[in-house]
Amino acid sequence: MRYLCPYKFLECKAFSAIGLFFVVTIAIKLLKFIYVTFLRSPVNWEKYGLRSGGWVIVTGATDGIGKEFAKQFASKGFNIFLVSRSQTKLDDISKEIRNINQSISKAKTETREFSRLKAAISEVKSYILINNVGVANDLPRLFNEEKEEMIEKLIQINVTGTLEMTKAILPIFVAQKNGFILTVGSFAGEFPMPYLQTYGAAKAFLKMWSLSLNREVSKDGIHVELLNTSFVSTKMSKLKPSFMAPSAKEYVEHAMKKIGISSFTTPYWPHAIAYLVSISVPSCLRTMKRVMKMAAKEK
Structure with missing residues (x-):
């Protein structure tokens, strides 16, 4: 009669359980992804004052994603309050948006003018x-070679500016028992970013701050x-439009259909697939590796 080692039996059971867990986890995430990305109904913007003279405040509104949010909210009928550090750019985008919606205000802001x-x-x-204002490193660099002025700029604009802007508007939202705060995040805040470490840390901060504030x-x-964003073709990214780096217009068109419901959203579906894979597969593989290592020690 053949004797079956209990360790072998337990090892098989462990691998079966890990495999089942892996499959179920992926299946649940896949079903959630399909629902959120393709099936879920968009938010009803009347909830946020669409038909009652509501205003949308957009920071970093003169280029890229911020500019597109301003234009697309204006096209829906919202009044737009533009915030930027460049008065010349503010004047230009104001003229462009007034062709869409006559109700527009603008404000140039710096820390001393807050x-x-x-x-x-x-x-x-x-x-x-819409907390869109942001700045990235001019070039990837080792931290000990980065200029102190750039480190301060990354923190001041990406973090401090966003918090100050939100602190200014939050009492109004609390008083009226209604409001929507959207902060543009980044994949850089999800994973370690060598040579862009301060920028990535700033975006990671915004994620935890946004989720906690919600x-x-x-x-x-x-x-x-938080709007989880990967590559988008903008002046800041200097990327050409592609499947994985959509234009700001295309990206915001996707975002407008997805925002306003969850506390964390990856609105552009190719980005969502990349994010789903990156957070699902490595963790499961690491778990399986640990189990295999433990099983090897038992032999």
Whole structure:
């Protein structure tokens, strides 16, 4: 009679359980991905003042994703409040958006002028804040070779500016028991980014801050969401439009159909597939590797 080693039996059971867990996890994530990406209905924008003179405040509104958000919200009928550091660019985008919607305001802001911006915001009935303002490294560099001015700029614009803007608008949203805060995030905040470490850390900060703030203020009727963004063809990225790097217009068209529901959204479906694979497969493989290593020690 052949004797079956209990360790071998347990090893087989362990591998079966890990395999089943792997398959079920992938299946659940895949079904959720299909629903969120292709089947879920978009938000009803009337909830955020579409028919009642509601304003959308957009930071970093003169280029790329911010500019497209301003244009596409204007095309829906929202009033637009533009925020940028460049007065010349503000004047240009204002003319462009007025061809879509006559109701528009604009504000040039820097840290020293933030009190004036807060006063201007308080004069409009705003329901939506798009935290798009951001800056990236001019070139990938080792941290010990990065200029101190660039490190300060990355933190000041990406983090401090976003927090200050949100702090200015949040009391208004709380008082009216309604508001939507969307912050443009990045894949750079999801994974280690050698040579772009400060930029990646800033985006990782924004993710945790956004998710935490959503739990904090959801009871007040306020929705806070992070827009998980990979490559987009903009002046900042210097990328040409492609399947994995859509134009800002195409990207925002996808985003407008997905935002306003979840606290974390990857709106462009090729990016969503890449993100799903990157967060699913490696962790499961690492788990299987640990089990195999433990099994080897038992032999």
